[in-house]
Amino acid sequence: MLPQRPDSSHNDNYLTSPREAWFAFVMTFALMFFDFVDRQVIVSLFPHIRSAWHLSDKQLGSLVSVISVVVGAGGIPVALVADRMGRVKSIVAMALAWSLATISCMFTANYGQLFAARAVVGIGEAGYGSVGVALISTLFPGRMRSAVLGAFYAAPSLGSVLGVVLGGAIAAKWGWQAAFGVVGVPGLVLALLYLRVRDYRTPALTFDSKQPTRSLAQTLKPVFGTMARTRTLLWVCAGAAAQLITVSAIWSWLPSYLNRFHGMAPDAAARSAAVVVLVGAVSSTVWGIVVGRLAVRRPRNKLLALAVLCLMTWAVFAVAFGGTYSGDAQFRMILLGAFFMNCTVGVVAGIAMDIIHPGVRSTGAAVVSLFQNVCGLATGPFLAGILSDQWGLQRAFAVTPLCSIMASVCFVVAMRSYDSDVARISSGTPDMAPVAADAVSQGTAV
Template identity: 30%
Template sequence: MNTAVNLLAFLTGINLLNYMDRYVIAAVLEPMGRELSLSDAELGWVQPVFIYAYMVAAPVFGALADRFHRPRLVAAGIALWSIATAGAAFAGGFAGILVTRALVGVGEAAYASLGPAILSDCYPERERARSFTWFYLAIPVGSALGYAVGGVAAQAWGWRAAFLVAGFPGLILAWRMTRTADPPRGAMDTLEDRMAGSSFPARVRNLFSNRIWLACTMSYTAYTFAMGALSTWAPTLLQRAHGASPGRAGIVFGGLAVVTGIAGTFAGGILTSRLQGRFPDAGVWISGLTLIGAAPVVAFAIAAPTPGTAYAAFFFGMLLLFCNTSPVNALAVSCVPASIRATGVAVNVFLIHLLGDALSPEWVGHRSARFIAEGAGKGEALSKALWIAVPALAASGIILVVLARGFGARGAPPDA
């Protein structure tokens, strides 16, 4: 294999572990909450505290990455999130869980900012959607491993074991990353780069004058809001509303994420690659329409009366949701100059999480706690609380098809 393919495979493996460590906690919320006597409102903070640390650290790593050796910064992040994930096994209460999750967020911010920028420097613009398809397959597969590993380990050895199993493998990848070369920046681009050597404020101003980047960021903010709520609380909904055990809920939801994630991510990436030569906005339309179509399907899944209908609806909803991953991320990276690409990814990460999944899991938790206090059963309360994800998905698709069109076949963005 050539250097680009080797690096793509390695970065994809790291991304898989990244998402496994991020979502292992979702599989153990119920047993962890029982042992530590945590309310739904407190459990709702588990994901936001990760996101707050993640989004604050991302611009810092982005600014550093545009000037320094990127693989070594990534290696430091991998080591930090791996140690912190394993450290959650020793938490004695709410504070310990929050601290370890915050440190996971700081570590993962390094990879979120730098991974896509490194990968984009290995492939020309016309091939990025295809390469990003493989890279972003790690989202469903890694998330599914988090649910499955977390659920199975929790059922077999207790919830604390899940963090140990998920955490330690990352240290091997961190060591390997320190030995990886940093690819030349912008070598594969056709977009003229006028921002080399610019200050951080100038780079940020350039981003906010770029209509395509803004549209992708706004759309992905709404998408992340919805996915934050669903990914954190859906396994718990299956346990409460449909009587699934933690292990079964983790395996089923994880299995759905793997199958739909692979199929949806491949479908979105391959269709975009094949059609964008004739239709430059193909990726925008594919992403936007599948997001709009997913909204009613997810609404039915949340309120499904039986386990079978819930699983089927989640399957089709998640399949549609994963179609947008590769096209939107490839467009968000390609529409900015190489010299500020890591900054663009980092600021995007900051905004989509600040206004997205930093808010939604906690909001769902508070809404569920309020409905329980008003007399609703725990399953019914959580189902009603999760409805906030539905309009967010519809808005995400509408923003794309209205505002993100016009990047053009040559890779030059239109005037803002």
Template identity: 30%
Template sequence: MATGSDAAAVGGDVGRPPAGANRSWFVLATLTFVYILNFLDRQLIGILAKPIQDSLQITDGQLGLIGGLYFAMFYCFIAIPVGWFADRTSRVGVLSLACAIWSGATVACGLAANYAQLVVARMTVGFGEAGGVPPSYAIITDTYPPGKRAAALGVFNLGPAIGAALGVAFGASIADRFGWRIPFIIVGAIGVVTALFVWLFIREPKKGAMDGARGVGASDKAPFWPTVGAFLSNPVLMLASLGSGATQFVTYGLGNFAVLYLMREKGMEFGDVAVWYALVLLLGMGGGMVISGRVIDAMTRRSRSGYAVAPAVSLAIAMPFYIGFVWAPGWPLALALLAVVMVFNYFYLSASVALVQEEVKPNQRVLSGALLLLIMNFIGLGLGPTWVGFASDWFKAQGDTQSLQSALYTLTPFYLIAIGLFVALARRLRREQSAMEPGA
């Protein structure tokens, strides 16, 4: 990783803001592609679950641990020191090195000969991916001004949708012909090349360049523990993080087992998955990301409570469609219902990220983004898939022939928890805004 003394050599001209709209879009497009690779790799375990299970003889519970707790142990907690380091040095340098690490580990996943080796490889992937998203959040925030950030972050957050769709289409098609190991090796190799591209062609933007008066002092190095303490003691930031975590408990619990569920209990084949499930992810999740960014920008111009109202309403819409997806007797109806779920499940992401980035000082943005990811991903990514995997094993032990269906039903209460947290956040934001109005 780059140090403060050599940061000027990393990623071009450090300290210079983006040169116009073309540069802004170039940066956004490049970071989005990195995020696509990040999420594509993360989804390969779930997409290729059935052949991996058949090859390595692992249970649903073990599969849930690989995609959940084992991955999240490194992904969540390493993000904190990485975020602190990136805030003090070069965010572009940290992102480039992180991409190289997780991509090399992805190749190792494809070479794993047993469950233990796959666990170690996935933990290393988590270690690398910890340095991917928080620096990107901060780079985008210092590239786009307030009022345009949620839309820009909405485009960036297309990464999971495109990555998941490409993972399904690419992973399922290649695995069907050449086995489950080859997709890991190809994706890892592409990632290593991309890491070099980021290092060479992305400039480090000036901290706080787009914040006007708030950018004053952005070059100061934020102290670690006071920044952590300020985040954890801020009710707005904590409600956003916990609401996002409860939402991700559903999205990751579903995402890591959806393909296995559709194939094992709904009768889909790899060919069907590669086309139809990929389209649902791309159009549903991708459409939701784009729509959510624009909706949130429009709502927050009137009131900051839009950062919480939008995800609360969207999750209330998604919940009955999710229940219908799990209940559906065949995969065509299940996919149609899942498309609606995907559109409304992800409004929380752009909202929470934009809120956190605007709530903190410019020199605290990477560390604060990492803290947001720590809380929401440890709850969602770490515990969601783990819960579903062990719940499925438990239902199977009770003689349930549709054990994954029963396990997925158990995610429904977390919709209600997430909605409640975002409603509480909306009330908090309204009170704060009222207190700041003249004459309050």
């Protein structure tokens, strides 16, 4: 799959003005931030919901996992539409949908209703991350991709921090259902402001020098065929998903762990867990910058760096939950593990953009998102809940980080094909003229 203009010289500048690119970054970051506020607010409410409705840990975990399952399943169709019809309009529609669905959660009366409402939140969020990644990674120069996406992927951690803290505080004062109404409103406002973001024109795809694709239906088969043959993408998807099993298990169950094993009140446990998530937010940006600089001369070394960081994640958590540490000493070990565990998110997105044609970057990012959400973010909370029901939460936390070893192996294997996959894309630069923001707001096709 070749760029439209293979004879063009490689351009590593901003696609539009730096000011417009950074405005797009800030707005996309803000929406991702409140996306995860809406997702994670529920984890600090687990003790309240468990007490009110007498739910098992497996059921509680499913209230987190269902969003990731729906996001993963719906991400590719949404991204395909976004790549053809425009990324900005798609993001606005999704943000409105997930914000309204979050607000509706406050009116649920039982587990089934809350589960259904959370699934609708996932429908609204489907494809948002992948479409946002495609937009900002294309507007910025390639040399900045790892750093910019590393900073962008601090938004989930920061949003999770606020969601966890707000959930605990609001539940203590006004009841747990009120928390959903409070966190759902900002997304509605940001969605309308996002109409001022500037999109880029979708470049045409050619699969040989004479026969360009002419319809979406004709495009699908070669697009997915090419992605399936891109070995780096497959191994990176597997590694990213495996690492996120560890991340999502810790994020989802740490407030409950601190409540049960450290005797903290739910709101105090939420604040302490938020500190752990905040460390992850900082680390995603730090590792995005560090890994990007370490791999300036040999870009495939980004994968080696990720493999080492994943092994460090497993080692620290194995000691924290499998050893004799307790109290403050254990919490410090958890903080150290949090600094390593969120290392992959920005770097993995940058690697994916390195090996995916600009005309289908939303779709390619959605493939990564599918693996990350269904096999990673959805699996972690549910798996930890099952293990907790069987063995207790302490042992569940000791076992789950073994997935980080699997992630390390996948990243090492991906190194073997990275250079050849990048070479296919970097031979030319397709035409991706930016689209004016007023054209987007008036519904102009891109």
